[in-house]
Amino acid sequence: MRIDVVTIFPAYLDALELSLVGKARRDGVLDLRVHDLRDWAQDRHRTVDDTPFGGGAGMVMRPDVWGRALDDVLADEVHGRRVLLVPTPSGERxxxxxxxxxxxxxxLVVACGRYEGIDARVAEHYSVGPSLEVREVSLGDYVLNGGEVAALVVVEAVARLLPGVVGNPESLVEESHATGPQGGLLEYPVYTKPAEWAGRAVPDVLLSGHHARVARWRRDQALERTVRRRADLVRALDPDGLDRDDRSVLARHGWFVPPGEPPVPVTVRAGRxxxxxxxxxxAAATFPLACPPHLSQAxxxxxxxxxxxxERFAEYLADPDRYRVQVAETAQGLVGYTLVVLPRTAQEAPYAADVAALVHARPAAELSKIYLLPRFHGSGVARALLEAARAEVADVVVDGRPVGVLWLGTNATNRRAQASYRKAGFAPVGRRRFQVGGSLEDDVVMAVDLTGGTAGHGR
Known part of the structure; x- marks a missing residue:
């Protein structure tokens, strides 16, 4: 590869004689040439700038000087793809x-601007025609004195990807932002000898010699670090590149993956x-989705x-001694909710007789409702809502006794919901009849023992 850098401070680029880039130049892997823009000035003061048309502070670099410089640099015949890079705060990231x-x-030709920048006609002029690409680039949302720092960054970032520059090519695929196995994540933390320093030990898994566990730990750490530091990168993750363990890690940090979509931040909180x-x-959007087809719209x-x-939800939210509501919320609004009905007394008979037999004089709470927008089915949000509902009743005491059972009823025809509840630890305990308008529906009653015992008897 050939790279030409044009600047009014050629000495600024002396750092490129060092380290791997310098070695690549000496080995002939990289043909790097640095030019002084003032060599193309035509007055005795070697002037390269002038005052801006329209007034304003600062000076602007002259297009005629840049034109002569770039024409000469580009006059050398180089076959293949050619790119002119213009570092500027207004460029693409x-x-x-x-x-x-x-x-x-x-x-690559890097044009290092100074002052208020290069006359805009330069980029426009060289953008015409297919033989040269013009890319205006920015290192970030801040302003530097000139393009030389950006030139250093571009040359080092590009050169290290050239074959033969980095000694171990594997290191290129496991670092932050790399494509491939790392999948756009920040790199995991790294450690070396000694195994203990300043009272801090290297994580045991890295000393285990178990390659699969080490790989999983590193992947988990990369995910967690990216979640904490770069939400934009999490939003850009390819859902097809995320396995079940990846999704579990993301869910622990409040990110869920709707089918076919990148991760979305979802907050599960108490309703207000x-x-x-x-x-x-x-509720009006989700309740009909769980109803059997024979139910009338009326x-x-x-x-x-x-x-x-x-009005009914206002009643539920105003009475936390009787009702507990949890909601799942994105930046666009609510996407799911649960409603738990708490017993008023330890002897209060549950709605389903089979639950009464299961309780054995323990207070029981009903998971009356759990609904989720279809977009988030299969994303893990439903599981997070269920866990929040369980946590809601974990510390509830009725007549001096903790609530021991959480139960629910789901339509007997809704096999998908029943399978989902089983995965969450609920077991079938019997049946009940449930009135919807003028229709009496058959429900499967499922329950989970909050004390860690066995909830169901398999009927």
């Missing part, structure tokens, strides 16, 4: 993807009185109006 793309070019209107809208709508109205 320099990313690892862009660096990888540039590493595939045959000739201002949520009543949003909860009613969510019965469904009557149930919604009676039990899932904003």
């Amino acid at each position: 320099l990313t690892q993807r862009l660096v990888e793309d540039l590493a595939g070019a045959d000739h 009185p201002p949520d009543s209107e949003a909860l009613a809208r969510l 019965d469904v709508q009557e149930f919604i109006a009676t039990h899932l109205s904003p």
